[in-house]
Amino acid sequence: MKRYFKIILNIVIVIIFMTCFSGCTNNDKTIKAIQLDLERVDRVIEPLDIIDCSQVKARIIYADGSKGLFVNASQDPAFSISSVKDNDKYIVTITHNSGIQASYEVTIKTVSELIIVQAPYRKVYSIQDSVHNLEDLTVRLRYTDNSISAPVKVMEHPGFMVSTYRKSHNDASFIISYENVSISVPALFLEGYNESSGIINIENVGFVTGPNSVNADMLAQNGFSYTDLGISVYDKNNELNYFFYGDTFSALTPDGYGFSGTWHSNFFAVSSDTQLSNGITFDSVKGPVIEGNHQGNSPDLNGEVTKIPTGGTVIDGVVYMFYMSISDWSDWRIRWSGCVKYVNGEWQNVPSLNWVDINAEPYIDNHPAKISHPQEFDYTMTPTDCFKQITVCSNAEDGYLYLYATGNGRLTDARLMRVKPIDFENPMRYEYFCGTQQGDPIWKTARQNGVEESVAVIDKNSTSKSIGELTVTYNPYLKKYMATYCADNYQSKFSNDYYGLLMRLSDTPYGPFDEIYCIDKKSRLIAKGGIYGAFTSEGMIEEDGRIVYLQVSSFTPTYNVQLIKVEFSPYM
Numbered sequence: 001m002k003r004y005f006k007i008i009l010n011i012v013i014v015i016i017f018m019t020c021f022s023g024c025t026n027n028d029k030t031i032k033a034i035q036l037d038l039e040r041v042d043r044v045i046e047p048l049d050i051i052d053c054s055q056v057k058a059r060i061i062y063a064d065g066s067k068g069l070f071v072n073a074s075q076d077p078a079f080s081i082s083s084v085k086d087n088d089k090y091i092v093t094i095t096h097n098s099g100i101q102a103s104y105e106v107t108i109k110t111v112s113e114l115i116i117v118q119a120p121y122r123k124v125y126s127i128q129d130s131v132h133n134l135e136d137l138t139v140r141l142r143y144t145d146n147s148i149s150a151p152v153k154v155m156e157h158p159g160f161m162v163s164t165y166r167k168s169h170n171d172a173s174f175i176i177s178y179e180n181v182s183i184s185v186p187a188l189f190l191e192g193y194n195e196s197s198g199i200i201n202i203e204n205v206g207f208v209t210g211p212n213s214v215n216a217d218m219l220a221q222n223g224f225s226y227t228d229l230g231i232s233v234y235d236k237n238n239e240l241n242y243f244f245y246g247d248t249f250s251a252l253t254p255d256g257y258g259f260s261g262t263w264h265s266n267f268f269a270v271s272s273d274t275q276l277s278n279g280i281t282f283d284s285v286k287g288p289v290i291e292g293n294h295q296g297n298s299p300d301l302n303g304e305v306t307k308i309p310t311g312g313t314v315i316d317g318v319v320y321m322f323y324m325s326i327s328d329w330s331d332w333r334i335r336w337s338g339c340v341k342y343v344n345g346e347w348q349n350v351p352s353l354n355w356v357d358i359n360a361e362p363y364i365d366n367h368p369a370k371i372s373h374p375q376e377f378d379y380t381m382t383p384t385d386c387f388k389q390i391t392v393c394s395n396a397e398d399g400y401l402y403l404y405a406t407g408n409g410r411l412t413d414a415r416l417m418r419v420k421p422i423d424f425e426n427p428m429r430y431e432y433f434c435g436t437q438q439g440d441p442i443w444k445t446a447r448q449n450g451v452e453e454s455v456a457v458i459d460k461n462s463t464s465k466s467i468g469e470l471t472v473t474y475n476p477y478l479k480k481y482m483a484t485y486c487a488d489n490y491q492s493k494f495s496n497d498y499y500g501l502l503m504r505l506s507d508t509p510y511g512p513f514d515e516i517y518c519i520d521k522k523s524r525l526i527a528k529g530g531i532y533g534a535f536t537s538e539g540m541i542e543e544d545g546r547i548v549y550l551q552v553s554s555f556t557p558t559y560n561v562q563l564i565k566v567e568f569s570p571y572m
Helices: 002-025 036-045 215-221
Strands: 029-037 057-062 079-086 090-096 101-109 111-118 137-142 160-168 171-178 180-185 201-208 230-234 240-245 248-252 261-265 267-271 285-286 307-315 319-330 333-341 347-348 355-356 368-373 378-383 389-393 401-406 414-417 430-439 440-445 468-475 480-489 498-506 517-520 531-535 547-556 560-568
Touching: 029 101, 079 261, 111 171, 111 180, 215 285, 230 307, 230 319, 230 468, 230 547, 240 307, 285 319, 307 401, 319 389, 333 389, 389 468, 401 468, 498 531
Parallel strands: 307 389, 468 531
Antiparallel strands: 029 057, 079 090, 090 101, 111 137, 160 171, 171 180, 201 560, 230 240, 240 267, 248 261, 267 285, 307 319, 319 333, 333 347, 333 355, 355 368, 368 378, 389 401, 401 414, 414 430, 430 440, 468 480, 480 498, 480 531, 498 517, 531 547, 547 560
16 A cells, blocks of 8 residues: 555646646746738738738737637737728737737738729619619729739719710719729619619529529530520429520521521520529520421411410429410511420420411501411401410419419500419310409410400500510518510510519409509610510529519620519518
């Protein structure tokens, strides 16, 4: 026992001796220096006239060689930060309350160019009151040494100047200036914009198709480099979006304003991408869905130029797509509308679903057109023919599929049909909206003269604007049916003097659809050329519909599709 006690005693004496020796020889906690995280400095310091030191990291080094932890020097009360301008640089000094300092230099660079990083167009311009808000406008600065700064919010740095330039009533820009360089940002006109719509943000996310899109390589490999439309059909059971595109070309003419190479009437893309805020990425592309004959214009309806998708739905895993057969693009004359379905990887015709124009007379605006109802019935429409461009609202609250239809071009009213999904391929089960009686909708089948007695559900005459490339979907956030479409100046038809992309809301699928809200006025978000289309679906929304994405097209100067984000107020 004594032996073990002696061993333990010796160990304790050794520990005490070593502790004393260590303390006597290396226990000097005098502050010797400040060490900075130099790898972070260049990244967090903005080389502007105002130095941002909010993220600089520092730590204490003691005389015995030990080190403290890195802390944020701007938040630790033991440190203070100052900066002094010295010719072409700043000297930034970090001082500990002991008096120990550390310094570094930030070179002042000459700005050569401003680069727009993000212009969210958050109610940026209003014709009515000329009020603008650019709080989220972000730029990068390119310097004479070709380096580029971190993103900078313009309105948070007094070194920037912001002014407006109005060329005409509906053409204006923001001029952003820093030192001796400037950049112009197109102003978004919100004509018809109304606070009651709840729109707080309209943003161009970027290209979905074409050489400037994330899908460029996949599209080019299939000869789908230049296209339009982007009709969305959502398969909620498999969480897939099917996107349908129109006339598609593999190349442009040398001047960039014509088409060359391979011509397909259409193609479709499949996407499982649910994060649309950074664009749409395709899983695959295939096509065509159904090919057109690619003949010349034929006003007498005897020929076919192409076949264009107009709208679709998914029923029990089967994808359906309506299309129109174009006989004359110069006057946008449609021979008939038809439907195909995607079964076992192949597109099949649905022969029961087609509406045929059998009027061979030259096209005249508002001329009654004869419609051959599927298989059995021919009717003469009292107003303009309206059953040629068909789109489907698939997420109505009552379980019906609501089919909205317009006629030739963008010159007609919109009419409405409905059918239960189980009866989709049976045209005799379709019911046509024939107005209301004491507020209740009147529905009639074809046998009950529903086609010829149908009335406009969206009336172009009441708005003095036509209806083109229509989409209607139920928005759970707004608790309303949302119609988005393109409106021409129908009096000048194809003059490129577009009214823009519009939105209207209704409590019911049959209306009334309320006042017009402008999504885009004459290509402020898209391009300087003509814009058209405003396609969306229940698969292109976020936050239950508070955020809605639209695919829109521009004919010139780039024939391709871009993604527009529309954000509603979180307080609605």
